[in-house]
Amino acid sequence: MKMQPKDLLQLSEQFGSPLYVYDAEKIKSQYNRLTKAFSKVEKLRINYAMKALSNVAILQLLEGMGSGLDTVSIQEVQLGLHAGYSPERIFYTPNGVSLEEIEEVNALGVQINIDNLSILEQFGAKHPNVPVCIRINPHVMAGGNANISVGHIDSKFGISVHQLPHLVRIVENTKMNIVGIHMHTGSDILDIEVFLYAAEILFDAARHFKDLEFLDFGSGFKVPYKKDDIETDIEELGKKLSKRFNEFCTEYGKNLTLIFEPGKFLVSEAGYFLAKVNVVKQTTSTVFAGIDSGFNHLIRPMFYGSSHHIENISNPKGKERFYSVVGYICETDTFANNRRISEINEGDILSFRNAGAYCFSMASNYNSRYKPAEVLWMNGQGHLIRAHETFEDLIKGQIGLPQIADAQ
Template sequence: MQASDLLQIAKTYGDPVYVYDSEKIISQYQRLTNAFKGVKKLQLNYAAKALSNITILRLMNSLGSGLDTVSIQEVELGLLAGFKPENIIFTPNGVSLEEIEKAAALGVRINIDNLSVLEQFGGKHPDIPVCIRINPHVMAGGNSNISVGHIDSKFGISIHQIPHLLRIVDLTKMNINGIHMHTGSDILDIDVFLYASEILFETAKNFRNLDFIDFGSGFKVPYKDGDIETNIEELGKKLSTKFNTFCKEYGKELTLAFEPGKFLVSESGFFLAKVNVVKQTTSTVFASIDSGFNHLIRPMLYGSSHKIKNISNPKGRERYYSVVGYICETDTFASNRRINEISEGDILCFHNAGAYCFTMASNYNSRFRPPEVLWHNGKAILIRERETFEDLIRNQVDVKELFETKQKVALAK
């Protein structure tokens, strides 16, 4: 996409606005499949939580992707987007037995991450195949909030609880068809990932009827010029070799599964916001935009760094700016960042806005969530409308008669 295309989208659909480039999504999907072409059976299950717009889900389905879901609502979105139930895996954390049973009734694959629900589900539904999420106790990820495989994580069944797990499986006679792990997001060192995979292989040897092994995801993408990223090609070669060796030892050709989210959609996304105010203090120049962490919380929540460009003045002299939002709290997107000279009314473009950006947006400060636009085959297509005041109050119940009565009583006194 060109800056002129983005400016035209901001002019047509207003700002702030999210934009996704379908060509980048497709190329990332192809890159990942090519990296693992050395295995006979590969299944990519797109992590819907990264970007759950139904049009994006339909795009993923058209590429041949499966779908990784973490809530019954994501399961229903996937079915609505055209995914077959058997191509959807339900990988929740800490949900009720009832929610898992609802997903199972819809025909999707089930992934369970705790002993309590595993025992309950196996006791009631021993004939329904189940995948088990293992916690390998391997610390990986770029931030403590997205590192989920360490010893104190709430995710997965500890490898130290394998004997207990095996007793449950033996007593319930349930069918374990998959083993799964997820160590965290923004993985830099593939050797850490490969080390965790060895733990997963060892765990898998305890189950004789597996169909697949799911290695999670968490591959890091570059967030700025010169930034490091997961070497997918090297990981593909090394893990494929290990996986093929394991399949020979296991005596069965298993499916190697992943659940990429950020890797597929992050770099496709752009967030466009207009500069409301340029404010000079004694030591800082603030560029305040018509958005805040209600639309893009990642810098505040994860400390993530998004490249920011002034697409209205790409050749202007570079100056240092702190880019902040309009929320009535400190919401700083960047501190003392070199950006081409900014004037009020300019459009700033945030890169890497495809994953965990709109999906984490809120109505904080009673602000509307922005629209989403897909750039596809050289055309801008609206895939979500901007919210309105009617959307904001749609589910609120205004019980005004309670207070009108009190007011009348007070006046009568």
């Protein structure tokens, strides 16, 4: 049952605002769309990139559909295990972490993915028999904001494809057990042909290793953020990459597993962020709609310059006017400038689309504000999956000065 504005309005009344809402059916449909697009590949694995949205209920929803997990920290690994994932269904792809953390994760039995020569050599020398995946930087960007692109020559992510001879030498000297090759070209893939070109670089790298079990093509699939917005054509990519992947497997002499690690693609469009209008403020040149939230709850517009469609669900059919939607943070805190929205009155509820990815997961307590609740819309009902923070949450773990003085 597709969510309607009236459903969101009812949830804001039931659970308060601000509020994050996730549509379980949309998450399921995106997962099924991706698996269907690559149905011609015999061995396909989807690892959800949980940094996008790491609520345990969301992890459990995807686990029930057969998804694995892509994690970037030991804490994400532990959350995945807590949510019910078996270790072999969890991939760990960190960046810039210590050898000690990698060894801690390895002890948990998950798949290690290493993205720099220094740690690769150290880990291989100590643990030559542990199955390891190598993260390659193909130096190809298939689109995306400069702040979130990872395929360029100066990126901190991955081992440069130009360092492949050095990489091979390390593997030969340590006799490491390399079972997979991974790449990531960035986020918001616009050009499928560029992605396919990067895939050829991955195939070339894979030929240097004779005992691979899988190739991981990352993700970065673009989703639409506004009407008529461009998005990655998953069906076309599935058709073209599946054909080329199957050809490579024949050439390699082994049926490898094709892995993707989508995050935003699975959860972005499923998410809505609801906020109440505190004040409508007319200045000499602008009408501001000030809401009971800020970039402490949805940082993407300020951080990435991203655009989130905003709808006044309290007055969806009202006459459209131009508003600048701003937050209550004591700093420049703008969600939208000069945006056409149905007429706004104080007390109205605004709904921000595409709030499933990198919204709650990047939220903070800046200005000592509480983080909002999270609700999962499933089977026509809203289910609370994270409670709204309280003052007790805010001070938890803090040690006041009188207690320090008493201890002395």
